[in-house]
Amino acid sequence: MNNVGDKKLGTIIAVAIVVVLIILAFVFGVFDGKSPEVTNEPQLTENRVGDLLEGLTGTIISPGNGEIAEEGKLVAVHMVGRLADGTVFVDTYDGGDPIEFLLGAGQVMEGLDVGIVGMREGEVRELRLAPELISGDTQFDIPAGASAVFEIELVEVSEPEGGKG
Numbered sequence: 001m002n003n004v005g006d007k008k009l010g011t012i013i014a015v016a017i018v019v020v021l022i023i024l025a026f027v028f029g030v031f032d033g034k035s036p037e038v039t040n041e042p043q044l045t046e047n048r049v050g051d052l053l054e055g056l057t058g059t060i061i062s063p064g065n066g067e068i069a070e071e072g073k074l075v076a077v078h079m080v081g082r083l084a085d086g087t088v089f090v091d092t093y094d095g096g097d098p099i100e101f102l103l104g105a106g107q108v109m110e111g112l113d114v115g116i117v118g119m120r121e122g123e124v125r126e127l128r129l130a131p132e133l134i135s136g137d138t139q140f141d142i143p144a145g146a147s148a149v150f151e152i153e154l155v156e157v158s159e160p161e162g163g164k165g
Helices: 002-027 110-116
Strands: 048-053 056-062 074-083 088-091 099-102 124-129 148-158
Touching (some): 048 110, 056 110, 110 124
Antiparallel strands (some): 056 124, 074 088, 074 099, 074 148, 124 148
Protein backbone atom coordinates (compact mmCIF):
# COMPACT_ATOMS: atom_id res chain seq x y z
CA MET A 1 0.00 0.00 0.00
CA ASN A 2 2.92 2.31 0.66
CA ASN A 3 4.17 1.89 -2.96
CA VAL A 4 0.80 3.06 -4.32
CA GLY A 5 0.90 6.15 -2.12
CA ASP A 6 4.47 6.91 -3.22
CA LYS A 7 3.51 6.60 -6.92
CA LYS A 8 0.55 8.97 -6.45
CA LEU A 9 2.75 11.47 -4.62
CA GLY A 10 5.37 11.23 -7.38
CA THR A 11 2.72 11.84 -10.04
CA ILE A 12 1.34 14.84 -8.16
CA ILE A 13 4.83 16.33 -7.80
CA ALA A 14 5.58 15.78 -11.53
CA VAL A 15 2.30 17.44 -12.54
CA ALA A 16 3.00 20.34 -10.18
CA ILE A 17 6.46 20.85 -11.69
CA VAL A 18 5.03 20.88 -15.24
CA VAL A 19 2.37 23.42 -14.23
CA VAL A 20 4.99 25.67 -12.61
CA LEU A 21 7.18 25.47 -15.74
CA ILE A 22 4.25 26.41 -17.98
CA ILE A 23 3.38 29.36 -15.75
CA LEU A 24 7.02 30.52 -15.78
CA ALA A 25 7.10 30.22 -19.58
CA PHE A 26 4.09 32.55 -19.85
CA VAL A 27 5.52 34.98 -17.29
CA PHE A 28 8.82 35.23 -19.19
CA GLY A 29 7.09 35.60 -22.57
CA VAL A 30 7.96 32.31 -24.23
CA PHE A 31 4.30 31.77 -25.12
CA ASP A 32 3.18 35.37 -25.62
CA GLY A 33 0.66 34.52 -28.35
CA LYS A 34 2.13 37.12 -30.71
CA SER A 35 2.98 36.45 -34.34
CA PRO A 36 6.64 36.41 -35.35
CA GLU A 37 8.08 39.83 -36.16
CA VAL A 38 7.57 40.85 -39.78
CA THR A 39 10.49 42.56 -41.54
CA ASN A 40 11.24 43.77 -45.04
CA GLU A 41 14.41 41.69 -45.23
CA PRO A 42 14.56 38.89 -47.79
CA GLN A 43 12.74 35.83 -46.50
CA LEU A 44 14.84 32.70 -46.26
CA THR A 45 13.78 29.10 -46.43
CA GLU A 46 16.56 26.61 -45.82
CA ASN A 47 19.06 29.43 -46.52
CA ARG A 48 17.53 30.16 -49.95
CA VAL A 49 16.81 33.75 -50.78
CA GLY A 50 13.36 34.30 -52.28
CA ASP A 51 12.78 35.03 -55.96
CA LEU A 52 15.20 37.83 -56.66
CA LEU A 53 14.82 38.13 -60.41
CA GLU A 54 13.91 35.67 -63.15
CA GLY A 55 17.06 33.67 -63.88
CA LEU A 56 18.68 34.47 -60.53
CA THR A 57 18.73 32.32 -57.42
CA GLY A 58 20.60 32.92 -54.21
CA THR A 59 21.63 30.75 -51.30
CA ILE A 60 23.11 32.05 -48.07
CA ILE A 61 26.27 30.11 -47.29
CA SER A 62 27.14 32.04 -44.14
CA PRO A 63 24.94 34.76 -42.60
CA GLY A 64 26.31 38.17 -41.74
CA ASN A 65 25.34 40.56 -38.98
CA GLY A 66 26.49 43.96 -40.20
CA GLU A 67 24.93 46.74 -42.25
CA ILE A 68 22.41 45.79 -44.94
CA ALA A 69 23.28 46.40 -48.59
CA GLU A 70 20.70 48.67 -50.24
CA GLU A 71 20.48 50.32 -53.64
CA GLY A 72 22.43 53.56 -53.68
CA LYS A 73 24.99 52.34 -51.14
CA LEU A 74 28.64 51.78 -51.91
CA VAL A 75 29.50 48.11 -51.40
CA ALA A 76 32.82 46.29 -51.25
CA VAL A 77 32.68 42.59 -52.10
CA HIS A 78 35.00 39.68 -52.58
CA MET A 79 33.83 37.24 -55.21
CA VAL A 80 34.71 34.04 -56.97
CA GLY A 81 32.92 33.51 -60.28
CA ARG A 82 32.74 30.14 -62.02
CA LEU A 83 31.25 28.81 -65.22
CA ALA A 84 29.09 25.67 -65.17
CA ASP A 85 32.17 23.56 -65.96
CA GLY A 86 33.99 24.94 -62.89
CA THR A 87 36.29 27.32 -64.78
CA VAL A 88 37.08 30.32 -62.55
CA PHE A 89 36.84 33.62 -64.44
CA VAL A 90 37.18 35.99 -61.48
CA ASP A 91 38.64 35.61 -57.99
CA THR A 92 39.12 38.85 -56.07
CA TYR A 93 40.73 36.99 -53.18
CA ASP A 94 43.73 36.41 -55.50
CA GLY A 95 44.12 40.13 -56.12
CA GLY A 96 43.82 40.90 -52.44
CA ASP A 97 41.36 43.80 -52.53
CA PRO A 98 37.57 43.53 -52.79
CA ILE A 99 35.86 45.35 -55.64
CA GLU A 100 33.73 48.40 -54.86
CA PHE A 101 30.70 49.68 -56.72
CA LEU A 102 27.52 51.65 -56.24
CA LEU A 103 24.74 49.12 -55.76
CA GLY A 104 21.87 49.38 -58.23
CA ALA A 105 23.66 51.83 -60.51
CA GLY A 106 24.41 49.36 -63.32
CA GLN A 107 28.15 49.33 -62.64
CA VAL A 108 28.07 45.51 -62.58
CA MET A 109 25.89 42.93 -64.33
CA GLU A 110 22.22 43.02 -63.36
CA GLY A 111 22.31 39.69 -61.52
CA LEU A 112 24.96 40.98 -59.12
CA ASP A 113 23.23 44.35 -58.66
CA VAL A 114 20.00 42.60 -57.66
CA GLY A 115 21.50 39.58 -55.87
CA ILE A 116 23.58 41.61 -53.43
CA VAL A 117 20.67 43.79 -52.25
CA GLY A 118 19.60 42.65 -48.78
CA MET A 119 22.91 41.01 -47.87
CA ARG A 120 24.47 41.92 -44.54
CA GLU A 121 28.12 42.74 -44.01
CA GLY A 122 29.98 39.50 -43.40
CA GLU A 123 27.42 37.41 -45.29
CA VAL A 124 28.54 34.96 -47.94
CA ARG A 125 25.96 34.23 -50.62
CA GLU A 126 25.99 32.04 -53.70
CA LEU A 127 24.30 33.61 -56.72
CA ARG A 128 23.40 31.56 -59.80
CA LEU A 129 22.89 33.70 -62.89
CA ALA A 130 21.19 32.55 -66.07
CA PRO A 131 22.78 33.60 -69.39
CA GLU A 132 20.27 36.42 -69.95
CA LEU A 133 21.55 38.16 -66.79
CA ILE A 134 25.13 38.00 -68.07
CA SER A 135 24.75 38.81 -71.78
CA GLY A 136 26.62 41.89 -72.84
CA ASP A 137 28.94 41.72 -69.84
CA THR A 138 32.34 43.19 -70.59
CA GLN A 139 33.68 43.18 -67.04
CA PHE A 140 34.50 39.45 -66.98
CA ASP A 141 35.54 37.01 -69.67
CA ILE A 142 32.29 35.00 -69.80
CA PRO A 143 31.42 33.22 -73.05
CA ALA A 144 28.16 34.23 -74.74
CA GLY A 145 25.23 32.07 -73.62
CA ALA A 146 26.99 30.82 -70.49
CA SER A 147 25.50 30.76 -67.02
CA ALA A 148 27.62 31.56 -63.98
CA VAL A 149 27.83 30.93 -60.26
CA PHE A 150 29.23 33.64 -57.99
CA GLU A 151 30.22 33.25 -54.37
CA ILE A 152 29.92 36.75 -52.93
CA GLU A 153 31.24 37.94 -49.57
CA LEU A 154 29.90 41.35 -48.55
CA VAL A 155 32.86 43.05 -46.92
CA GLU A 156 31.54 46.57 -46.37
CA VAL A 157 28.51 48.81 -46.92
CA SER A 158 28.95 52.58 -46.80
CA GLU A 159 27.48 55.82 -48.05
CA PRO A 160 28.94 57.00 -51.34
CA GLU A 161 31.08 60.13 -51.28
CA GLY A 162 28.80 63.15 -51.12
CA GLY A 163 26.10 61.44 -49.00
CA LYS A 164 23.15 59.33 -50.05
CA GLY A 165 23.23 57.87 -53.55
